[in-house]
Amino acid sequence: MSTSPAGPPPADGLLSAARRNLRELAHGLSHVSHPPTPLLAGAPRRWQRLLPYAVVLALASTFIPVTINVLITQYGVAGGVAGALAVAQAAPLLMLAHRPLQAWWIIFPADILGAVVLLAQPVEKYDIWPWTPPVIVGYLFVLLAIGLRERRRTVVCVWLLTGVAGLVLHLIATDRSNGSALLLFMLGAVVLVIGASVRERGEAQRRLAEQETISEAERAQRTLLEERTRIARELHDVVAHHMSVITVQADSAPYRIDGLPAEAREEFTAIAASARESLGEMRRLLSVLRSDGTEGERAPQPGLDRVQQLVEATVRAGLPAELSLAADLGEVPSAVDVSAYRIVQEALANVIRHAPGARTRVSITAGAGHLTVLVVNSPAEHARSPLETTGTGHGLVGMRERVRLTGGTLDTGPLPDGGFRVAARLPLPPAKAPSAQQTSEES
Structure with missing residues (x-):
């Protein structure tokens, strides 16, 4: 049985897709995509966090009187109406720092209302309609704030509504419209692209920092x-x-x-x-x-009996090192024995990598129920670049793990003269008391 080629999608499918897209656009316009935190709220310095508030305060305090003056002197609007329009069109600029989309919901209808009010005024030769110069400049700041904070879908919807409003006003009074609607539409696209690019770049940097962390x-x-x-x-x-x-x-x-x-x-x-x-x-x-x-x-693990060989090999490698090893360390558990050797080994390796040529002193003593391992190096005598400028941290991590698993303590850190210190205290078992028979024989 042959099958016929698929035909065009049914009309109800196209209508469903259109309704779904319209719902998404309406949701983007009615729901902000960011928490009500001000712009630059995470900046490290206080003046940077206060900068958005200073900018919006300067915008509002500038555009309100300028709009009033332009409406009265250039368009002949009454003082009360001009003041009301100026406040509605410029006062919401104070919200751009934390709620730019809500500010747009106030400014956009106010700008349309202002264009309708200007239709009742006599036409002058140099009048700009439907958008006045203060409206164009102030609206661009609104679009920039929206581009910096909102999703791409919301940005596109705001831009399209701006163009639709300008087109409708142009059709209402084509003889009076002189291109400001198209100008705002084109400049708005540029501003929105700039704002969205900056926002997406910031988000990419934030995600990269999170991934690095x-x-x-x-x-x-x-x-x-x-x-x-x-x-x-x-x-x-x-x-x-x-x-x-x-x-x-x-x-x-x-x-x-x-x-x-x-x-x-x-x-x-x-x-x-x-x-x-x-x-x-x-x-x-x-x-x-x-x-x-x-x-x-699989070879037997080294212990304190091989520390002397380790220090001698380090000296042959060009590092002036000296060893002070107590003659009688008592009974040292195997885990402590291996850990002490590894701590000395890693400490000497760190000196060779990060401070070549530095004089180093290794001291291993026992007393008060603890084995003390101390490795101290001075600053490098010659100004040579270290073999490794950055370390992986494996050495110190290994030292801490060994000391922690044996129940001891570790203290590492730089010295005032520029050297470095590694001090570990590993627990030793209590000394065995002599038996009664040995005591009687000695007596």
Whole structure:
């Protein structure tokens, strides 16, 4: 069965579309597209926020007397009528700072009424009709404010109504009309395009600033997650090592210790099975965390025993650094050990990147239940440009995350002489009290 080509759309469809467009235009004219906030309300300086009020006050105070004078002297309108028309046509200019569309609803009918009133006056040679010179200039300010604040649909509707009103008045008195209707229509188009362009450019800049803010927040969150994942991998390695030790000790206990009862052997077997199962679960988790395939991170994590090598490598790289490491730090947990090394490593890397050649002092001490890591550098001795003018923030984020996860505190910031300080306090376990047997032997 063949199908005939589609014909023209039915008339009721065109009428429905026309009615829908008219409803949208009417809605645009009756509903403002912005909150009742004044223009430049978000400006950083107070004089900028007050500028729109000063402009509209100057416009109203200028156009009211000028309109009265023009209507009386040039068109011969009575003083009372001229004053009423001037107030209706110019006083709403005070609303342009925050409600330009409402101001247009007052000024536009007042301008039409003024043109009708002028029809009763005698025609002079140099009279401009239907729009007087003050009406043309004042109306352009109204259109500019509408273009800066309203949507494109509202702007187009205002412009078309202006042209329609001018055309109707021209047809009413063609012998008196001398082109001011067309002049306002053309100048209004230019002013509306300028206002709409400025508004759309401002909105584009605002959206770009919002997007940059969102991107910066996402970047910071991604940095935080990456550092947390790295810390989780390192902590996982530490815990996995201890779980492996527990498994081996539990498995070998029946062979190393003679005379164990059967209940103790079963208990050691259960401990070994539980540890082995937990170790398997942790290794599966580790494979997920290491899904990026970085095999280099499978090496044992460095600790305080390698800080000396780290400082020596930094000195060989051209950074004058010295290390003060306490001889007896006591028992340092593995998580604190790794975190302290990473903090020193990142602090030295920051000095190399941002203050090449600066003298740096690294101090690691233990006392009062805390391990204190202090890295202080002076300003760069030579006026050389840093290797990196801007940082990504990964280093400080990683330091804070490591210190927070271990329950410590971190203090970073510039020094008065232009240097920089990184100070971390990481908690240490309380010292074990000597057993009673050792005390008796010593006594």
